[in-house]
Amino acid sequence: MSVYDFRKPINLSREKSRMLEICFESFARQASTVLTSALRSVSQVDLASVEQVSYNEYVDTLGDLSYMTVFAAEPLQEPGVLETPLDVTMTCIDSLLGGPGGAEQPARPLTDLESAVVSSLYSRLVAELRYAFTSLVPLEPRITTVEYNPQLAQVAAGSDPMVVARLRLGLRGRQYPLSVAFSFAGLLPFLNAAESSDVVNDRDRARREEAATRLAAGLQEIPVDVSVRFRSTPVDPMELVGLEVGHVVRLRHPSQAPLDVTAADVVFAHATPGSQGRRLAALVVTPLTEENS
Numbered sequence: 001m002s003v004y005d006f007r008k009p010i011n012l013s014r015e016k017s018r019m020l021e022i023c024f025e026s027f028a029r030q031a032s033t034v035l036t037s038a039l040r041s042v043s044q045v046d047l048a049s050v051e052q053v054s055y056n057e058y059v060d061t062l063g064d065l066s067y068m069t070v071f072a073a074e075p076l077q078e079p080g081v082l083e084t085p086l087d088v089t090m091t092c093i094d095s096l097l098g099g100p101g102g103a104e105q106p107a108r109p110l111t112d113l114e115s116a117v118v119s120s121l122y123s124r125l126v127a128e129l130r131y132a133f134t135s136l137v138p139l140e141p142r143i144t145t146v147e148y149n150p151q152l153a154q155v156a157a158g159s160d161p162m163v164v165a166r167l168r169l170g171l172r173g174r175q176y177p178l179s180v181a182f183s184f185a186g187l188l189p190f191l192n193a194a195e196s197s198d199v200v201n202d203r204d205r206a207r208r209e210e211a212a213t214r215l216a217a218g219l220q221e222i223p224v225d226v227s228v229r230f231r232s233t234p235v236d237p238m239e240l241v242g243l244e245v246g247h248v249v250r251l252r253h254p255s256q257a258p259l260d261v262t263a264a265d266v267v268f269a270h271a272t273p274g275s276q277g278r279r280l281a282a283l284v285v286t287p288l289t290e291e292n293s
Contacts, residue, residue, distance in 0.1 A: 027132035078183035
């Protein structure tokens with residue numbers, strides 16, 4: 001017997017968790033490269049965990065002051081967030097300006113100049129989510145705002161479920177926690193689509209391909225009724241009632257136009273009448289345009 005949590009009516013399955021882990025592990029590797037090249041110091045980002053929590057539970061794990069980069073991520077309807085502790089952001093600014101990136105950093109919101117210095121770095125980090133999630137959803141991330149107080153960041157309602165990736169940043173001999181959060185409801189349709197496309201194993205896939213090949217081969221030997229006929233001509237009902245032997249019905253088929261070749265009342269070719277030996281025959285031809293018919 002398992003405990004049912006009414007606050008989380010839908011939980012991440014093992015398969016969905018693994019798909020998300022692959023995406024976030026890819027992001028961690030790419031973030032390591034971006035930070036190392038930008039800060040000119042070896043940086044290592046590793047994935048610690050992927051979990052589903054409510055937005056309130058996620059915010060409660062953050063400090064009173066944090067650097068929360070909120071971004072739109074079409075086609076997801078809800079925004080995502082890249083969260084880094086404020087001292088990490090300050091350390092990055094210190095390094096970008098040629099400083100030592102020491103452990104002691106001021107705990108305050110950034111000035112306009114500091115924001116301008118670090119904005120390009122975070123734009124690059126957020127852009128890496130596009131490539132990390134290529135196999136799951138074609139994201140188009142775009143930074144919309146930055147918040148310092150997690151309680152004021154309007155990312156989701158307090159009870160909304162979130163997918164949160166906990167990351168570890170190794171920089172200048174110190175370890176820092178990072179996190180990336182997405183709306184669970186926004187990711188769920190894409191997770192379901194990706195999961196359903198992977199449920200067929202190689203053996204079943206081979207059997208389906210073999211069955212499709214046999215079906216196609218069998219269809220080649222099934223006889224199909226084919227008709228060669230003039231184009232249809234509407235006739236007044238009273239004219240039909242008065243038809244007798246010897247009457248002539250005028251067709252609206254142009255004299256130079258080929259006949260229609262049909263199967264199940266679907267025209268799939270055109271032909272001109274003729275004969276082959278003692279049998280009537282039809283020669284398939286290119287249909288004339290209305291201007292030439």
